[in-house]
Amino acid sequence: MDFSFLSRYYPMYITGTLNTLALAFFTLLLGVVFGVLLALMRLSKNPFLKGIASSYIEFIRGTPLLVQLYIVYYGLPQVTGMRFPSFFAGIIALTINSSAYIAEIIRAGILSVDAGQMEAVRSLGMSHSLSMRYIIIPQAFKNILPALGNEFIVVIKESAIVSIIGIYDIMYSGNIIRGNTFRPFEPLIIVAIIYFIITFTLSNLMGIAERRMRLSD
Amino acid sequence: MIKIEDLHKNFKDLHVLKGINEEFHKGEVVVIIGPSGSGKSTLLRCLNRLEEPCDGKIFFKNSNITDKGSNINEHRKHMGMVFQHFNLFPHLTVLENITLAPIKVKNIPTEKAKIIAIELLETVGLKDKAFVYPSKLSGGQKQRVAIARALAMSPEVMLFDEPTSALDPEMVGEVLEVMKKLAKEGMTMIVVTHEMGFAKEMGDRLLFMDEGKIVEEGIPGDVFNDPKHSRTKDFLSKVLRA
Numbered sequence: 001m002d003f004s005f006l007s008r009y010y011p012m013y014i015t016g017t018l019n020t021l022a023l024a025f026f027t028l029l030l031g032v033v034f035g036v037l038l039a040l041m042r043l044s045k046n047p048f049l050k051g052i053a054s055s056y057i058e059f060i061r062g063t064p065l066l067v068q069l070y071i072v073y074y075g076l077p078q079v080t081g082m083r084f085p086s087f088f089a090g091i092i093a094l095t096i097n098s099s100a101y102i103a104e105i106i107r108a109g110i111l112s113v114d115a116g117q118m119e120a121v122r123s124l125g126m127s128h129s130l131s132m133r134y135i136i137i138p139q140a141f142k143n144i145l146p147a148l149g150n151e152f153i154v155v156i157k158e159s160a161i162v163s164i165i166g167i168y169d170i171m172y173s174g175n176i177i178r179g180n181t182f183r184p185f186e187p188l189i190i191v192a193i194i195y196f197i198i199t200f201t202l203s204n205l206m207g208i209a210e211r212r213m214r215l216s217d
Numbered sequence: 218m219i220k221i222e223d224l225h226k227n228f229k230d231l232h233v234l235k236g237i238n239e240e241f242h243k244g245e246v247v248v249i250i251g252p253s254g255s256g257k258s259t260l261l262r263c264l265n266r267l268e269e270p271c272d273g274k275i276f277f278k279n280s281n282i283t284d285k286g287s288n289i290n291e292h293r294k295h296m297g298m299v300f301q302h303f304n305l306f307p308h309l310t311v312l313e314n315i316t317l318a319p320i321k322v323k324n325i326p327t328e329k330a331k332i333i334a335i336e337l338l339e340t341v342g343l344k345d346k347a348f349v350y351p352s353k354l355s356g357g358q359k360q361r362v363a364i365a366r367a368l369a370m371s372p373e374v375m376l377f378d379e380p381t382s383a384l385d386p387e388m389v390g391e392v393l394e395v396m397k398k399l400a401k402e403g404m405t406m407i408v409v410t411h412e413m414g415f416a417k418e419m420g421d422r423l424l425f426m427d428e429g430k431i432v433e434e435g436i437p438g439d440v441f442n443d444p445k446h447s448r449t450k451d452f453l454s455k456v457l458r459a
Contacts, residue, residue, distance in 0.1 A: 116304040119267050123296075138308050
């Protein structure tokens, strides 16, 4: 094994890591926002909103991320006439995908909150939306934190797929180095190690957050 | 204060309330008893529309709260409710449990809401528990906090839905004490309970329900000593035997 290529190529890994982190950050942020929205739509009494959210979630979960990415990157420009920068397309595709999974996690979390909580807060004269905001969603979040952390890790790992449309992420940098050095093994091992460091750190952070939130138990 | 006209409630095929007509007056303590499944909790929950009535009208201070255009949140501000399973908010401290609704719904400044909450905790004997989470409280303490939480909205009527049924026997007394205190202060109270002692001592009026109807009503002592209806007799003989 020969890791001497690192002294020359390490800046590429750094760029790739920063891009992966940025990609994951925006995807998770938007994924949670749209996930909450979709979950609330799916739980609403309005059959129209419910139908839209349910179909969206089922369709996205039932199709490959790679196909979704290609539709956004190659397909949409044909229909809309405008081409997104690849980084932007990557965030859109990953958000479309992860929001469906996050919505289901959040929906399960909201349903896991005891029905008596909603009754108690409504009996005090608080509106449905205030009740959701101050009582139901905070408790739901606590319940789903492990599942949400898991989904965050999945998103970071799955994001490697966007290297295919030329986004300069960790995977992409590994590919370039592999091509330049004619040695595939060591550069890819480094790629794996970087992903692992990120996901392992994240899962530890989620563990700390969980313990903090359990303070009231 | 509250007037019910021909109230009906179905859960699918189950006819739970079969035409209730009743009136509750200001300052009155009304105790509702009856076998389980008789519809007493459902009746109570219809009063603040936690259950939607299927038919009939409910008037609260002369406004029809079953009317489609009525804003139920506005009426609920004036009706406190205490539940069998307390339903405290586990992610909030005792103090936050009590101040949440006054701050968010009545727009009372936070500092003032806290002062009111501490006063209420003092009346239910739990001033020292203001900053703990509900999980650290016993059942009786939880229920007393729940009463304080409802009182923080300064309601005009308090609805109690089997407030002592989920408690260990030794904790029933402390909750009943708080309820007695409230009754003596002139609070209008509607209480669904199995505590016959409380009914006898504090009730101005007793309603006996069976199979979705109010079968008998009267002054608690009279009903206990001389029930008119055979089903009341039957029920009382069972619960008073112990």
